[in-house]
Structure formats: C-alpha cells, structure tokens
Amino acid sequence: MTILRIVLFLSLSTFSFAEITSFLHVQGRDVVDDQNNVVKLRGINMDGYFWAWDWDQNLHNSYATQADIEFLDSLGANVIRLCLNYHYFESSDGYNFIDNYLQWCDSAGIYVLLDMHVVPDGNNIFFNSVAEQQLVDIWQGIASRYVDEPAVLGYDLMNEPWPDDASVWYAFANRLIDSIRTVDPTHIIMIENTLGGETFEVSDDANVLYSYHDYSPFAVSHAAATWVGETPVTDDYAYPGEVLTSSTWLGYSEDQPTWTMSSSSWRYWDSGNLIVPENADYAYVKPNVWGNVGNVYYDDLGSQKNGANFSVFNGGAEQASSSDANQPSIWFFLAGGSHTGSWATTAHSGSRSLGISGTDPNGWAVWGQGAWILTAPFIPVTAGDTLRATGWIHAANISGGGVSLGFDYVSAVTEYYDRAHLLSDIQYLLNWSETNIKPIWCGEFGCMSAAPGNSQENLVRDKIAVMNEAGLGWAMWSYRAPEPPSFTLIYDDSLDVPLTNVISQGFTGFTWPNAIADLRLWHVGQDVTLRWSPVDSAVGYTVYASPTTSADLNDYTIVGTTSNSVFTHVNGLSSQQQFYVVVVNF
Template identity: 20%
Template sequence: MAQETPRFRRAPWLVGAGALAAVVVAGGVWAATTKAPQASPTAQAPSATPSPSASGPVCTALLSVTKQWDGGYQAEVIVSARAPLANWEVGLNLEGGVVTASWDSTMPVGSTGITTAANASYNGTVTAGSTATFGFTANGGSPSDLSATCVGTATGPVSESQAAGPTPPPTYTSQANVASPGDDDWLHTDGNRIVDAQGRAVWLTGANWYGFNLEQRMLVGLNVANLDDLMDQIASRGINVIRVPVSTELLLEWRDGEARVPQAVNQQLNPGLADKTTLEVFDAFLGDAKDRGVKVFLDVHSALADDDGHLYPVWYNEPVSTADFLDAWTWVAARYANDDTVIGFDLKNEPHGQPSETPRAIWDASTAKHNWRHAAEQAGDAILAQNPHALVFVEGIEATPRTGTSFASTDNGDYSFGWWGGNLRFAAEFPVRLSEPRQLVYSPHEYGPLVYDQPWFQKPFTKDSLTTDVWEPNWLYLHQDGTAPLLIGEWGGRLGQDPRQDVWMAALRDLIVDEHLAHTFWCLNPESGDTGGLFANGWGSWDEEKYALLRPALWQTSGGRFVSLDHATPLPGGVSVTEYYDQGNPQPR
C-alpha cells in the first residue's frame, strides 16, 4: 500500500532522571455526578456518595513521580476503572508544588496544594478493567504524600470479574534445584524457523523489560518490588524470553569498570542487591532468569543513557561513535559467550529518519556512515566473532524509496513508510550478510493507532487487509518466502480506549499465533506512557485483560503448560524444551 506521509513512533515511557518513582494507590467511591474541575489552586479534594448502580469504589488512581530535576518534577496519574465510567475526577495534594503544564486532564496551570483533575473531553469514557492516564509538570519538590482519590460517574455496576479479569496462573517459586548446563540451549535458524541444536523448532514468546537504557541505568520496578518476586511472576505466566533495552554508553561503562551503584533499587525490598553496581544487578537478574528457565537478549535502545535517547535516529550520537557501538557489542558478546541464558543481541532499536532529516538511517549496498544494513553487518560479525552461537536480531528502518527513486530524494512522496524499525522492504534486494548466516533473525516493530494514527488505521481494516496492505510488504514476506525467521521485537498497547486499537491488537496476536512468529511484547513496565504494561498498579498486580489477550501467543503444550527455551530447566509450573518433545507435542510451525 502506498504511503504518502511520514510515520512516527512516540516516546514509549515517562520514567527517568535516576529518580526513584514512588507509587501509591488509593481507592475512591462512586458518585452519581462528578463536579466540574476547580480552577482555584486551593480547590478541595472531591467527595462522593455511594449509588445503587455500583458496589464499592468505581475507580482508583495511581500517582507516580516519573522524572525529577532541580526545582521541579514530572508526574503521571493512571486512573483504573472498576466499573464502566462516563467521566472521572482525581483529587491529590501537591503541597507546595505549582503546576506549570498538564495534559490529558483539566488540571489548571497554577494549581497548588489540594487540587483536582477531571477527564479531558476524549478520555472520560473508560470501560471496566481499563485505564486512562494524565500527567503534569510542577515547580518545587514532589509531594511527600502521593496518595490520590478517584470518583466518577458509573454507567454500570462494579463487576469484580471485570476488575480482576481471568483467573491468573499460580505463581511458582524458583527452580534453584535444577542443574542446567551453560551451553546446551544455543539456537540457530532453518529457513523461517528458529531451531535448537537438534534442529527442532522453538517458539520465542516473551516481553520487554526496560530501564537499563534510561538515565537511571536500572530495571524499572526494583524501586517498589523485589526482583525474585517479579521474576517468579514473569516466568510463571509463560514469558520464556525477555528483551532488555540497554544503551551503548552503559555497555562501555561496564567494559571500562565504571559501573555505578544505582539509585533506583529499593535495598530494603532487595537486600541481595544492596550496594551492587548496575552490572552486578544485571548479572543477578541473569541468574534469576537462568534459575527459572527464562532466556534473555540485549537490545541497544540508544547510544546514550538518556530517557529520550531512543528518539535519536541512528546508532551513533556524540560522544558515542560507530566504533564505540561496535566495541560495546564485541565486549558484551565476549563476556557472555559461555552463558546460554543470553541467547542473542538486538543490534539497534528502531533506526529511523525521514527523507529530509540528517542523520537518518538508510538501507542499501553502500558503506555510508548512516547505512543501517552496513552497520548491522559490521556489528553482527563483531558479535559472531566472539560467540558464533548467538542470534543476531536486525530491525528495519522507517522509509525506503519507491521504484524509480533513491535515497538521494528528500521528497516524502518518493518513499514508502512504516513504523520506526518496521520497514524491511529492502531486505529482499539488500539482505544482511553475516559470517554465520544461520544466526540472522529480522525483527520489525509494529504498533496500533493509540501510538500513532497511521493512514491504514484511518479507514476500515481487518486482519486480512492489514496483512495484505501493511505487514506483507513491510516484513511478513521474509517469513512467507522462507528467507529468514522474524521476531516482532515490540508490539502491544492499551485496551478498551479505541475499538480500532483492540481490533488491531487481536489481529496481530492472531497472526503471531497462526504463523508461530517469535515476539517480545511491549512491555512488562506499567509506566510505559503510550502502551501501559503487563504489570499494573505500580508493579503490584497484572493487567489481566491484556494478559488474557497475550496468553494464546505464549508457547504452551497441548495441555496448556508453558514451555521454556531451556533444555533442562522448565518455566515454573511448565516444561522444558526436552520435556515438550518427549511428551510428543508438535513442532511450532
């Protein structure tokens, strides 16, 4: 399908600055009507009375400080509906802070002390079990009391089944008593499948967990939860691989012995991580993953350890050069070459750039500095020289020239566009050539209209039309013709806010299941600004509606037990690869 205008990938989180994000949940009660928001900076917190149409609180509000700087901060509030809502209002105490900007609510600039924020015109209607989000910035210190209240007009009763969602699987404890070798789980490719050393197909079905790529250089969530507990939940729910974003800057710090002790780890909740550096915490995380049969691959999300680093279009960004990029990958591949917990490396997150931008990622036969294909070949071979068994994941770019034009054009009309990292149209004519061809996996990203309202979402669409118009020309053809396997490195989003989003997410999930495409869902983190996460309520629970959508796309036996990518260690409550095939289960083809 011809695309006439450039595409964008919005910022996927609102976390950062090395600050510990604090979260508190407070329940509110239903109100028959919701009073208008108060413009006065001394407005009182909202009150409410129960109604026969609802039982118990109809909504809760979670306030988190997502960024801090000298003299100010940024905050996000997530409104969770326990009943269907026509509108909502949140009350909170800013203490001495003064609001300088707000979005997605009616919170007035200048608000201070006890204040309220009602929904905007477009996000008041929230289905039960879904969420709405708003944010603000303020001068002064963040409030010491982060409690928030929520009231709303319910259009139906509180439904515990809607609020809780499907019954989650039990959480099992770790598998410390299982001995697993460090070299029996390496993978390679065979046509369009990823296979084990015996040539049997395996299905990578996982999720992203970001934080090491940010300024705080640490997995988000360890400020409010225990690492072991989180890993028990993740593995028990069938996540058999975790994509971990990092920065080149962080890898170079690790290489040079300059790893810092992070501020974003609650040492009371994580006594085993007390005074450990970022590298030592990463190694502890790897140990927890291995202990539970979970595999890991790293993704250079940005050159710099910067909350907005992923917005920069290419893999170099001063002072980080392409040579630094290659050196960082060489070092980390060598460090983990004898540990098959780290099964591969995603070379660079979402190379992109529009025709008129400099720099921008291109894909052709040249050796130009900004040619992503050439840089990917260099980085892939640098990794494989250290570990010939590692999988090398290569993403696409944003824009490729149409027939009869070239990358020399700066006219958007001469290009076909896709999501950042999601345009692999030129991989057929200019394939990535590696020293170990069997280790190559192409890795597009794909999102729905709540991330950006692409042209293909602005008319009626179905799974079939998306397949024909978008997915096949951009990346699915590589799977269909047997060129190489695909791993969809990012996909996901919020449910219940836009019917088109829900249709898109179910359609892509069904494609993943039908074709057994490898994938890592974006993301575990509830703080993700434009998608939300699988975890919810400040890492205290799961978004059961979203998990229910994802669950069919997780590798399972015919009896519904989750399958690890380890040949000795099963996922907690699940089975190992060896057990899967010994039980006579079919290959995921």
C-alpha cells in the first residue's frame, strides 16, 4: 500500500522557450504588457543563499542553473523574485549573477524581479546617511545597466523595511525612485510596506507595484524556525485549525515565599509547591524583587511541574543573546522605579548570573522569559498543577525590601485559521487597492515543512486560492534550501512533490472552490481510495478525476458521489495517472 497526497503523478515535460519582448507596466490595479493585456504574475523567490555571504562569497552562484529555470517554466511560473545582497555589487559579480538569470529566464519567458534583500547596514540604514547613499548608488547602477532589458520586471527597493516610523521608509523609497528615474523611466518599481503591516503611502510615481508579505498564521508558517527569536518556534499547530497568535500575561504566583533578610553568601531557594490558577496555559520562572534590596544575583535556576523536572532555558545565565552580546539569551528585564538589571559576573557557578540592583523603596524589578508565540521557554500548565521554582540567590544588602523566585502565568491567545481567515487578514490591503486604484502583489508567503501533517500544502494551497480569487500576483518563498525543514520546493536535489503539485496548479490560476484541503489517496492495485476529514454541514461530496491537471473543473469527469468522507475509484489507475478533486456540497 502506498500513501500519496492530492495527485498520484505529476508530468513535467514541456517548456515555453519564449523570448520576452514586452516591458510590463502598471495600469490601474493591474500589471499589463505593451498591448495592455493583463499579466498575472505568479512565481517563486530565488533566494540565492543571500544569507551565506559572511562565510561564503560564491555560494549564491551555485544556487540554480538554467535547468532549474526550465523546470519552473514547466510548472507554469512566469516570474522569479531574485534576491540580491548589496555585497554582490562590490565587484562585477552582482551584474554577472543577474545576467545569468536574465539569460535563462528570457529564453523561458519568465520575468525577473530584482529584489535588494540585504541592504547596507541592514535595518539601521535609516540612521546611516552613508549607507543610504550607497544603496542609492547601487540601484542607480542596476537601473542604468538594465534600462533596455524587458525581461526585468522591475526593482524591489528593499526587503521588509522596518524603521521606527513607517514614514521614514516611504521618504527614503521616494528618494530611491527619484534616483532610478533619472536613468530608467520605464521599469516597474516595487515598494513594500514595513513589517508593521500598515497600508501603503501612495507614491507620486505612476509605475509602482505595492508589495506585501504574508506569513499568517505565523505559528504554522514558521513551525520549527530557529531564526525568529532565541528559541525555536514550536511545531504544535496545524492548518486548518486552532492556532496560537499571541500570549498574554495572566498573573504571578502569589503563593510564593519572599526573603526579606540579607545573607552574605549564596543561599539555595526552593519555593515549595505553588498552585497554577485558572486560565493559565503556560508558566515560566521569574526572579523578582521589590523595595530596597541593594545588589541581588540569581543563578542556576530550575523548575518542576507535578514533581517532574523542567529545564529552565539559560537557567545558568551563561549564554549570550544572539541579538545583543551584552545581554543574557532569552531573558528580558522589566522594572518600575529606578531598579536596574545586569548580566552580572558574580556567579554561583560558571561566570554569569542575572543581576538586579535598586534602593528605591517603591521600586520593583523582574527577569522574564518568552513573548508573543515564542513559547518554547514556557512550561505548559493547566489549572491545579503544582510548580516549584529552585535556584541560588545572593542578596547581601536587603534593607526594607524583598527578593523572591516564583512564576509568571501566561494565557494563550488562539484563533481558528481557515481560508476565510486568510482572506480577512489581507482584506484591508485589498480595500486599499480598490480605494486608491493601485496594484498590490504578495512578494513572499509560504510554510515550513515542519508544520504538522499536511499543513504546508494546505496553507500554501489556501493562500494561493485567496490570492488567485482576488486577482493578485504572488511569489512563494522559496525555491531551494540545503536541507529541511524549510519552505522550499527543493532540498539540495530532492523535490517536495506534494508542494510542487500545489504551486504548479496555483500558477495556472487554481482556486479550488469548496475543495477538500486534506485529501489522502491510497492505491492497491488499480483501485484508488480517497479519504478526507468530514466537513461540518456538508450534505455530500462529489469526486472528480482527470488524467491531466487543470484550473477548470469542467476538464474533470465526475467519477462518483458519496455522503461519507471516503470514496473508492474502482480501477482508477487502469490506464494512466489521475488527478483528483473532491468538492463539498452544502
């Protein structure tokens, strides 16, 4: 017995090899060619290992070959978003890199969007006039070189900008546009909104395509991602389903003891059993003080739940933060009054501890862990569980204050995610586009392969369906990664067939109306059995099959109906491959 998903085979054998002769431009809410035919741009990001420059200055040149572009052409892609690192342009290498892709893509009829994915000084560019000018010069050089190249879709000015004030970005974007237009009046220019997700500021330039990135729900799309924070995103949430979207502070362990007497040496702390209150979903160990405590140090922290040990992330405070080498990893400091926190060198073991200093009689301070959906440091709890906090405390100068070690309690905020929720997440951008008569497209979306079950295919399929129904162009993130888990179609040279099937159908305009998202296929001999999760309120299901995939349901033949969530297509593989679609009847 073989278990397969969505399709049993995918034929990839034809190539277009159509040289591009038409520049694309913006017209109202659409992108059109020189005959004013609407072009729906659907493709994929080619990240080019942009992140590897610091240790390998040539790896980007081995990311893909012409065969990869021909493969994407066979799937139906008509655009790639080519990620650039500003370092490439410290020599002629950057232009050679682009030229290769243009040669390959031009012959395949695929447009190339040039995306400046890494800019000088990163997100600090907005505070660095030298870095800003460097980016201005780079873009002007690129535009000068490719002004007459129709295979270039346009210029994506900066990937995911995030200044303190969005208006700072839009002002700089307009400066970049003005510079580019002195040498290139023709190509589309792409402006992204910031990571804050605001609607766009309208540019005075008439040939702008406005780009957003969409990774909702983040706990699914970034399942097991290690680069989001200092602990991995968990892989606990499936799509469709109930998904963690944030967490809120519920309270603290009010039954924890307090020390108000000084000690000149390290003392062992054991909170005893503390009872988890109602509505708590998580807990984490929290060093805390109040009042005049002088200098206090916490080290070698531990915890227990219902008698079982739970490790405290960086409980010995030895690991430095990846974002700030002068702070302890995972921990954050919060205070009221004049109390201060430090990554102290006074230690019970090792060389570091968590320090708190303060003499304000009305002040308080804590060290905490975790935030948003980064729940890996948390202890999962339910009401009535017993917790214990342990560790070593050095508090030699308490004078009218107190020190303690207990827990903070956190409530999970979840939302049910399905196709309707995905649409609601971008509706404000669709409304903006309609109101301002400006085009938008999705420059990045995708899902990590570590998401449970078929979540990756389900989420990507529904994202594409929502965008195709709305008439948007898009580029999935991304094409290749060295190894899983990641978002990609290819790991080294291994193809993710289910995800490839989804995106290939998406390129042709599929929307899968009322289609089952978690279809499973088994075949024994020539018989094919389909199973799926029952859909609430469904009165029945219609099963369609076709030897070729198509965006038009009329190209499929009805092979049966069923009132249950299972159907056997007898002799379904008698002569050739089959593509199946199950449609819900309400």
